[in-house]
Amino acid sequence: MALHVKVGLIGALDMLKFKNLAKTRREAIEALPERPLPKTFETNEKAAFMHPKQQQVRIKAMRPNGPDAVTVTLQSLDGNALAPFRAGQYISISVDADNSTTTRSYSLCGSPARSWEGEYDITVKRVEDDGFVSKFIQDKWKPGVVIGISAPQGHLYYEPLRDEKKVLALAGGSGITPFMGMAYAILYGYEDFDLTILYGSRKEEDILYRQELDAVAASCPKVHVVHVLSDEKKKGFEHGFLSAELIKKYAAGEPYTIFMCGPQAMYNFLDGVVAELGLDRKHVRRELFGMIKDPWNQPGYPKGAQAQSFIAKVTIHDKTYTIPVSSSESLLTAFDRAGLRTPSRCRSGECGWCRSRLISGDVFIPEITDGRREADKEFGYIHPCSTFPLSDVVVEVPGQYQHL
Amino acid sequence: MPKYDAVVIGAGNGGLAAACRLAKAGKKTLLIEQHNLPGGVASSFRRGRFEFETALHELCEFGSAENPGNCRKTVVDEFGLDINWYQVPDNFRVITVASDGKTPIDATLPSGRENFINKMEEYVPGCRESVTKFFDLGAETLEAGNYLTASGGKPDSNVMKEKYPNYLRTAAYPVNRVFKALKMPPLAQDIMNTYWGYLGVDADHLSFVQYVNMVCLYVNHGAWIPEKTSNELTTGLAERFREMGGTMWLNCRAEEILFDDHDRLCGVRTTSGVVDTRWVLCNASPTMVYANMIPERLIPYKDKKLLPNRPFSARMFVVYMGLNKSAEELGMHDYSYFLPSSADSVKEYESLKSIETDKFNIALCYNVVNPKASPEGTCIVSLTTTYTSDCWSRVDPKDYIRTKEKVASGMIDWFEEKTGIVIRPYIEEIEIATPWTFCHYASVPEGAAYGYELRDWDSMMPRMMMMREEYPIKGLKFVGASSIRGDGFNSAIFSGDTMAKLMIGEMREEGM
Numbered sequence: 043m044a045l046h047v048k049v050g051l052i053g054a055l056d057m058l059k060f061k062n063l064a065k066t067r068r069e070a071i072e073a074l075p076e077r078p079l080p081k082t083f084e085t086n087e088k089a090a091f092m093h094p095k096q097q098q099v100r101i102k103a104m105r106p107n108g109p110d111a112v113t114v115t116l117q118s119l120d121g122n123a124l125a126p127f128r129a130g131q132y133i134s135i136s137v138d139a140d141n142s143t144t145t146r147s148y149s150l151c152g153s154p155a156r157s158w159e160g161e162y163d164i165t166v167k168r169v170e171d172d173g174f175v176s177k178f179i180q181d182k183w184k185p186g187v188v189i190g191i192s193a194p195q196g197h198l199y200y201e202p203l204r205d206e207k208k209v210l211a212l213a214g215g216s217g218i219t220p221f222m223g224m225a226y227a228i229l230y231g232y233e234d235f236d237l238t239i240l241y242g243s244r245k246e247e248d249i250l251y252r253q254e255l256d257a258v259a260a261s262c263p264k265v266h267v268v269h270v271l272s273d274e275k276k277k278g279f280e281h282g283f284l285s286a287e288l289i290k291k292y293a294a295g296e297p298y299t300i301f302m303c304g305p306q307a308m309y310n311f312l313d314g315v316v317a318e319l320g321l322d323r324k325h326v327r328r329e330l331f332g333m334i335k336d337p338w339n340q341p342g343y344p345k346g347a348q349a350q351s352f353i354a355k356v357t358i359h360d361k362t363y364t365i366p367v368s369s370s371e372s373l374l375t376a377f378d379r380a381g382l383r384t385p386s387r388c389r390s391g392e393c394g395w396c397r398s399r400l401i402s403g404d405v406f407i408p409e410i411t412d413g414r415r416e417a418d419k420e421f422g423y424i425h426p427c428s429t430f431p432l433s434d435v436v437v438e439v440p441g442q443y444q445h446l
Numbered sequence: 447m448p449k450y451d452a453v454v455i456g457a458g459n460g461g462l463a464a465a466c467r468l469a470k471a472g473k474k475t476l477l478i479e480q481h482n483l484p485g486g487v488a489s490s491f492r493r494g495r496f497e498f499e500t501a502l503h504e505l506c507e508f509g510s511a512e513n514p515g516n517c518r519k520t521v522v523d524e525f526g527l528d529i530n531w532y533q534v535p536d537n538f539r540v541i542t543v544a545s546d547g548k549t550p551i552d553a554t555l556p557s558g559r560e561n562f563i564n565k566m567e568e569y570v571p572g573c574r575e576s577v578t579k580f581f582d583l584g585a586e587t588l589e590a591g592n593y594l595t596a597s598g599g600k601p602d603s604n605v606m607k608e609k610y611p612n613y614l615r616t617a618a619y620p621v622n623r624v625f626k627a628l629k630m631p632p633l634a635q636d637i638m639n640t641y642w643g644y645l646g647v648d649a650d651h652l653s654f655v656q657y658v659n660m661v662c663l664y665v666n667h668g669a670w671i672p673e674k675t676s677n678e679l680t681t682g683l684a685e686r687f688r689e690m691g692g693t694m695w696l697n698c699r700a701e702e703i704l705f706d707d708h709d710r711l712c713g714v715r716t717t718s719g720v721v722d723t724r725w726v727l728c729n730a731s732p733t734m735v736y737a738n739m740i741p742e743r744l745i746p747y748k749d750k751k752l753l754p755n756r757p758f759s760a761r762m763f764v765v766y767m768g769l770n771k772s773a774e775e776l777g778m779h780d781y782s783y784f785l786p787s788s789a790d791s792v793k794e795y796e797s798l799k800s801i802e803t804d805k806f807n808i809a810l811c812y813n814v815v816n817p818k819a820s821p822e823g824t825c826i827v828s829l830t831t832t833y834t835s836d837c838w839s840r841v842d843p844k845d846y847i848r849t850k851e852k853v854a855s856g857m858i859d860w861f862e863e864k865t866g867i868v869i870r871p872y873i874e875e876i877e878i879a880t881p882w883t884f885c886h887y888a889s890v891p892e893g894a895a896y897g898y899e900l901r902d903w904d905s906m907m908p909r910m911m912m913m914r915e916e917y918p919i920k921g922l923k924f925v926g927a928s929s930i931r932g933d934g935f936n937s938a939i940f941s942g943d944t945m946a947k948l949m950i951g952e953m954r955e956e957g958m
Binding site for chain 2: 045046047048049050053056057059060061062063064066067068070071072074075076077078079080081083084085086088089090091092093126128158197201202203204322323324359360385392394395397413414415416417418420421423440441442443444
């Protein structure tokens with residue numbers, strides 16, 4: 043039987059209704075009141091406040107905070123709040139010197155309350171293997187200097203839907219900074235979990251944040267600090283490395299999640315510890331690995347490929363640059379050296395902010411910092427911060443609209 | 447100054463389709479995107495050992511190589527996208543309470559017309575005739591739609607009357623009115639209404655034509671997903687665009703559309719400088735573009751009335767989870783679970799207006815369809831809800847984290863309660879996207895990724911019928927979810943392709 047559907051009593055009228063759909067819409071629009079078009083929306087404004095494209099801040103103060111370390115207070119230019127963060131997150135900063143440009147990430151080490159006061163705190167330890175950055179910051183930054191910084195980034199924060207109530211934080215050297223933020227967050231009621239920081243230093247004199255840490259621990263029953271010294275035995279300190287025994291001792295039989303932050307050597311060491319403890323990945327969270335500086339030690343790096351010089355042709359929209367690159371350095375390092383100001387944030391292969399297209403050439407990407415999306419691998423995309431050239435390369439890089 | 451035949455602003459599904467169509471026609475085309483990768487909401491992100499699909503549940507209108515839908519014909523056959531796809535075996539499972547407030551519903555509907563109808567008869571004995579009529583009507587509607595598109599919105603009314611009379615008689619009505627006319631039993635109506643959330647308007651206000659179209663496309667062609675998330679579709683389309691001669695600038699924001707002394711479009715000012723062009727296709731919200739990127743005197747009279755009064759559609763909230771157990775270990779055997787608090791879409795639409803009352807939840811487990819969705823022994827589950835008002839505008843930024851955690855936690859509880867499947871202890875990675883997140887990544891007003899509400903007189907059909915007069919500024923057209931056919935990947939791709947074709951026609955009239 044042929045289909046015959048009608049909704050109204052008289053089908054012919056329904057047909058007319060169809061014919062008039064456009065007319066009805068025209069008339070409905072005509073009947074609307076003319077009003078000014080909204081230029082923005084409250085939801086979008088709030089989203090922009092949470093996730094600004096970039097932030098301008100003034101250096102308010104710099105104070106020494108342990109050996110070779112300086113804590114820098116950054117302040118919004120207008121006194122208004124800065125973008126809020128979750129304790130443990132970091133900001134990227136941009137540094138220019140001698141025709142070079144680069145970015146670095148520093149954990150926010152104050153309480154989340156600080157952003158609402160229009161301020162952030164970061165701690166910069168002078169190190170030799172980070173290019174010129176920490177030295178530059180300590181020597182050239184002064185109160186009053188204005189710098190550009192990113193919105194808060196990163197995923198090393200307490201997540202109640204995922205993490206155990208008890209967190210064991212394993213920190214090495216300046217890796218203490220995100221946990222300082224977490225300790226303050228617990229103290230001031232922004233977070234609710236039990237934080238035990240196992241803080242590894244060589245000697246007592248190398249401990250950063252000593253007084254602040256001990257003060258927070260003394261006034262907050264949910265924060266515990268255990269100093270672990272590798273190079274000296276002292277009363278009141280644990281001795282040795284951050285071992286499985288030590289972790290078990292402070293876990294005290296309760297379920298726990300491990301957060302770790304420190305140098306690459308510490309992560310490599312702790313991989314073995316985690317395996318020994320039989321922890322699954324859900325219970326182990328690590329801060330950014332950092333840029334690999336010895337690709338030749340990574341599995342898969344071709345023999346004898348080290349320290350070869352090549353040329354990269356880099357296209358950024360309608361401009362093309364030809365720059366020298368080396369098989370021992372990441373492409374991003376070469377871009378920085380050439381002063382290209384390409385987008386970059388985590389510098390660990392993870393965040394994808396520097397995602398670029400490799401048009402031609404051979405490259406090496408260490409597995410440990412290969413954070414690319416699967417389809418990006420298929421279509422020849424790379425993260426220059428974890429890509430090492432093995433020949434001349436041609437690369438197309440996103441624009442500079444959002445550098446950080 | 448760089449000069450292009452056409453500039454496409456925004457590389458979402460609509461922008462990518464438009465850019466591919468223009469490039470394929472030999473137009474020198476520049477595609478600009480403010481984010482550092484293409485796709486808009488059609489993308490992916492990584493956390494730990496998981497890669498999460500950002501938005502796609504089921505690609506509609508795609509189909510197999512043997513039985514291709516229009517979307518496959520466009521992106522695969524015409525644009526040459528060559529990637530792996532998986533077909534979703536069942537259309538959906540719905541667990542809820544019927545409109546009568548007491549009858550429990552737990553129905554799993556397979557794809558394929560006959561399978562679907564047989565299953566419906568099993569759940570609601572006696573509904574076969576009305577459901578069959580629904581699909582017959584759907585078939586006629588699809589044919590009519592193809593004819594309307596082919597006629598460029600200028601159909602011959604005799605052809606329409608002769609070939610598509612049932613379509614003509616139902617096209618002006620909302621879903622619920624037609625269901626009644628089909629004498630569909632109330633319980634069958636409830637189950638058949640399940641997909642309403644994909645279009646964001648309840649069945650009293652949702653155009654029947656648009657709905658029957660979508661359901662039939664899903665049922666006839668099945669639902670599909672790319673193997674490597676939407677990023678494979680959108681980055682893949684971007685690659686095809688470049689291979690066809692197009693240029694793409696990522697991390698570049700369009701700031702102003704420029705007009706000459708005769709008010710003729712003459713360029714785009716971007717964060718990478720001014721680009722010379724006379725043709726612009728926008729994959730951005732017309733409301734935002736008119737208010738911020740063109741001189742006020744050029745805003746069309748109609749849009750001064752329409753746009754400030756036009757409600758936005760579904761505002762998204764998604765909980766993405768990487769679980770450290772496989773789907774089998776969890777006992778998750780279905781791909782998509784629709785878990786509204788009631789099958790009464792009108793009631794449900796009302797409850798989605800506030801954060802407190804919203805219970806609607808669509809759960810997906812990608813691994814049920816795609817074994818490569820995550821590492822062995824793990825699976826990915828996402829929970830999605832939408833809001834039918836701008837309620838997230840009232841959240842204080844100081845309460846933001848707490849609010850989103852609370853909503854996500856409630857959704858996890860709801861999922862576990864309705865399905866009996868426990869997931870909470872196995873969360874290895876979790877990320878929560880709120881309407882604010884969609885504002886941030888896709889620059890959509892209010893976080894409404896669906897564009898404008900497809901309600902009553904502003905539904906697909908009247909929008910399509912006014913296609914040629916919709917954007918009166920010469921040289922400027924809009925594509926994507928805010929455009930003629932509304933939301934959905936397939937509809938965004940359709941709008942991009944269709945608007946680009948119209949533009950190519952207009953270029954030809956100018957001797958290009």
